[in-house]
Amino acid sequence: xxxxxxxxxxxxxxxxxxxxxxxxxxxxxxxxxxxxxxxxxxxxxxxxxxxxxxxxxxxxxxxxxxxxxxxxxxxxxxxxxxxxxxxxxxxxxxxxxxxxxxxxxxxxxxxxxxxxxxxxxxxxxxxxxxxxxxxxxxxxxxxxxxxxxxxxxxxxxxxxxxxxxxxxxxxxxxxxxxxxxxxxxxxxxxxxxxxxxxxxxxxxxxxxxxxxxxxxxxxxxxxxxxxxxxxxxxxxxxxxxxxxxxxxxxxxxxxxxxxxxxxxxxxxxxxxxxxxxxxxxxxxxxxxxxxxxxxxxxxxxxxxxxxxxxxxxxxxxxxxxxxxxxxxxxxxxxxxxxxxxxxxxxxxxxxxxxxxxxxxxxxxxxxxxxxxxxxxxxxxxxxxxxxxxxxxxxxxxxxxxxxxxxxxxxxxxxxxxxxxxxxxxxxxxxxxxxxxxxxxxxxxxxxxxxxxxxxxxxxxxxxxxxxxx
Numbered sequence: 450x451x452x453x454x455x456x457x458x459x460x461x462x463x464x465x466x467x468x469x470x471x472x473x474x475x476x477x478x479x480x481x482x483x484x485x486x487x488x489x490x491x492x493x494x495x496x497x498x499x500x501x502x503x504x505x506x507x508x509x510x511x512x513x514x515x516x517x518x519x520x521x522x523x524x525x526x527x528x529x530x531x532x533x534x535x536x537x538x539x540x541x542x543x544x545x546x547x548x549x550x551x552x553x554x555x556x557x558x559x560x561x562x563x564x565x566x567x568x569x570x571x572x573x574x575x576x577x578x579x580x581x582x583x584x585x586x587x588x589x590x591x592x593x594x595x596x597x598x599x600x601x602x603x604x605x606x607x608x609x610x611x612x613x614x615x616x617x618x619x620x621x622x623x624x625x626x627x628x629x630x631x632x633x634x635x636x637x638x639x640x641x642x643x644x645x646x647x648x649x650x651x652x653x654x655x656x657x658x659x660x661x662x663x664x665x666x667x668x669x670x671x672x673x674x675x676x677x678x679x680x681x682x683x684x685x686x687x688x689x690x691x692x693x694x695x696x697x698x699x700x701x702x703x704x705x706x707x708x709x710x711x712x713x714x715x716x717x718x719x720x721x722x723x724x725x726x727x728x729x730x731x732x733x734x735x736x737x738x739x740x741x742x743x744x745x746x747x748x749x750x751x752x753x754x755x756x757x758x759x760x761x762x763x764x765x766x767x768x769x770x771x772x773x774x775x776x777x778x779x780x781x782x783x784x785x786x787x788x789x790x791x792x793x794x795x796x797x798x799x800x801x802x803x804x805x806x807x808x809x810x811x812x813x814x815x816x817x818x819x820x821x822x823x824x825x826x827x828x829x830x831x832x833x834x835x836x837x838x839x840x841x842x843x844x845x846x847x848x849x850x851x852x853x854x855x856x857x858x859x860x861x862x863x864x865x866x867x868x869x870x871x872x873x874x875x876x877x878x879x880x881x882x883x884x885x886x887x888x889x890x891x892x893x894x895x896x897x898x899x900x901x902x903x904x905x906x907x908x909x910x911x912x913x914x915x916x917x918x
Contacts, residue, residue, distance in 0.1 A: 450607045452518070452539075455560060458607055459519035466501050466522070469604040475640035479649065480584070480664075481507040483634065484553070486918055487582060487668070487875065489852055492550040495574055497540050498557030502526030505533060505553075516545065540567040548576040555584045558617070559609030568624040577675040577789070578844070580875050581626060583667045587633065588613055590663050614665050626669040629877050630828045633662035650917045668875045674789030675842065681763045681787045683707045684843075685779065686756030688749050689770035690717030693726045699768065700730055700737060702776040706783045711738040711762055714770075715752040718744070749837075750863030757846055765846055767863075769837035774798075778883050782840040791879025792845060793871040795831070796838035800882035819904060826911045827872040832880055835864055835904075841871065848874055856914060865907050872915060 450458065462469075470477055481504060488494060491511040499505050499515030500522050506513070506529075516538035517523055526535040538544055540554075540561055552574055561567045571581060586594065588611035597603040612620075618628045636648040636658065652658050683706040687699055696714070703712060714727045724743065731739040742759060744752045757765055764786055768776060774796055782794045799816060816835055823831040841849075849870030860866040871878060 452562065455607055456518050456520075459517075460521035462604060463501065463519060463521035463525050466525070466604070470503065472602065473638070475645065476635065476638040477503070479635070480504070480555070483918065484508060484555075484582070486873070487580075488551050488553075489848070489874075494551045494553060495545070495547075495549040496553045496555070497538075497543075498554055498560070499526060499535065502530045502533060502535060504555060506530045508553075512549070514545065514547070514549070516540075516543075540570060543570040543573050545574050547574060549574055549579060551580050551582060553582045553584075556586065558583065558585055559611065560607065561610075564610070564612075564617075565620050565623060568620055568626065572625070572671060575671045577671060577673055578792075579671060580629075581621075581667075581669045581671075583617060583665075583669070584634075585612065585617070585665050587660075587663055587665050589661065614667065617665070617667055621667070621669050625672045627672050627877065628667055628669045629875050630666075630668045632666050632828060633659040633664060634666055635663040636661060638663050654916055670792075670875075670877060672789065674787055676763060676787065678707060678784065678787040681707045681783075682709045682711075682761075683764045683766060683783060684711050684713060684756075684760035684762040685766045685768050685776075686713045686715065686753060686760065687768050687770050688715050688717060688744075688752035688756070689719070689723050689727065690752075691719045691721045691723060692770035693719070693721045693723045695770050695772050696723065696726045697730050697733075698772060699770060699776060700734055700739065702772070703768070704777065704780060706780055707762075707764065707787065709738065709762065711740065711760070713740045713742060713756045713759060715742045715744050715756045717747070717749075717752050748862070750860055750866060753863045754850075757843075757850075760843060763843055764840060765843050766840045767838055773885055774836070774838045774883050778881070779838075781881050782838065785879055785881060786840055786842065790877075792842065792876040793867070793878045794840040795833065795868070795878060795880045796836035796883045797833035797880040798836050798883060798885035799833050819908065822908050823868065823911070826908070826916050827868065827878070829872065829878045830880070831868070831878065834868060835862070836883070837864070838883065839864070839867055841867070841876070845871070845874060845876060856910075860907065865904070865911070869911060869915065 488508050490509045493512040494508050494510040496505045496515045499517050502515050505515045513533040515526055515535040518539055520537050523535045523537050541563055558564055591611055598605045614631050636653045637645050653662050685703055716724045716727055727741040731741055742755055744755045785791050785794045816833055819834045820832050823834050856869050
């Protein structure tokens with residue numbers, strides 16, 4: 450079909466589209482639920498190929514704009530959802546210049562004449578932090594879908610392109626988009642009690658079976674940084690409990706990073722004089738921007754949250770006060786996030802050789818297990834889940850904190866809370882290898898077995914809340 454013929458076709462089916470959505474109610478409801486997981490409520494959302502607007506309305510956007518080539522579809526959408534904005538538009542010649550948090554294309558790209566040109570147009574509506582979500586059909590399902598159309602179970606569609614994930618990814622790459630995640634969803638798009646749940650939530654997430662699913666899903670972001678390294682500022686948060694002997698070295702060894710650097714000690718009711726040492730060091734080095742806080746509760750993450758809440762700069766860094774991760778390595782983390790190579794930078798201690806007593810054997814085995822488990826769950830490579838050094842933009846942390854109600858406040862360490870939150874926001878996670886040092890003062894505050902069981906519990910928790918949704 451020519452573009453004019455496609456517009457004429459979609460105009461002709463605009464009124465009856467609601468009838469077909471009812472026939473596929475289970476599929477559409479599950480798709481809405483999945484996108485509600487990916488897109489936080491009250492985000493700004495642009496849906497291209499919005500049809501009559503049901504999906505956009507289900508996302509509860511703070512600012513919602515739907516674009517479609519069919520005037521009749523837009524007319525119906527405006528009547529059904531007056532609280533949202535709908536405009537006639539063409540993905541290959543976007544007339545929208547506004548930036549959105551999320552840009553959504555569901556079952557749209559197959560109808561576009563020039564997909565490469567269309568993806569180039571998307572930069573008009575994308576800021577550096579925008580997530581692009583593309584959902585399309587797995588080409589293996591073409592005979593099934595055509596059969597469903599023939600017997601009246603699905604609305605007939607014009608002839609369209611059938612693109613595997615690799616081709617879509619390549620077209621995005623050619624237009625300066627980076628794919629963060631890609632996968633599949635829906636082994637069974639119709640409802641059969643118990644069977645649909647088992648197939649779609651569990652079996653569809655298993656190797657081999659997922660490639661048989663109906664939907665291909667890609668989540669991408671524009672390439673490039675959010676703020677130049679010369680302009681970005683940095684806050685280094687150092688939780689410290691019974692770490693008196695490391696405080697001064699933490700200041701002396703932390704370099705100036707970015708435009709300006711603040712160091713925030715969050716003291717956790719120590720018994721060795723750590724608080725007094727923090728105050729002494731602060732007074733001894735007035736040329737450094739040092740703040741000393743006392744945490745209200747207990748645990749490392751309570752201290753991290755206290756420090757993050759007080760931080761005034763763009764980039765937030767966690768540095769463990771035991772200095773087993775060298776402070777001299779922090780500029781590597783800053784360079785990775787400021788250059789746009791990643792949006793959540795995680796340290797990994799499992800690349801370089803460690804000093805002899807830096808990590809006990811059982812701890813090492815546990816880290817390797819959780820690495821494999823969370824690479825599968827989060828769909829991004831995670832080699833070391835428990836490295837204390839993590840770096841992210843403050844704006845992203847505020848979104849993680851706002852969305853914490855989805856997971857609950859369950860993590861005393863903070864590693865998993867931040868990783869889960871970053872994954873749910875589809876931040877690009879990048880790992881920086883560090884040389885893990887042996888502790889020179891004090892003793893470890895980690896209980897291998899008690900905390901190991903807690904982390905195992907979190908693994909199953911993540912499966913339920915992230916993977917098997």
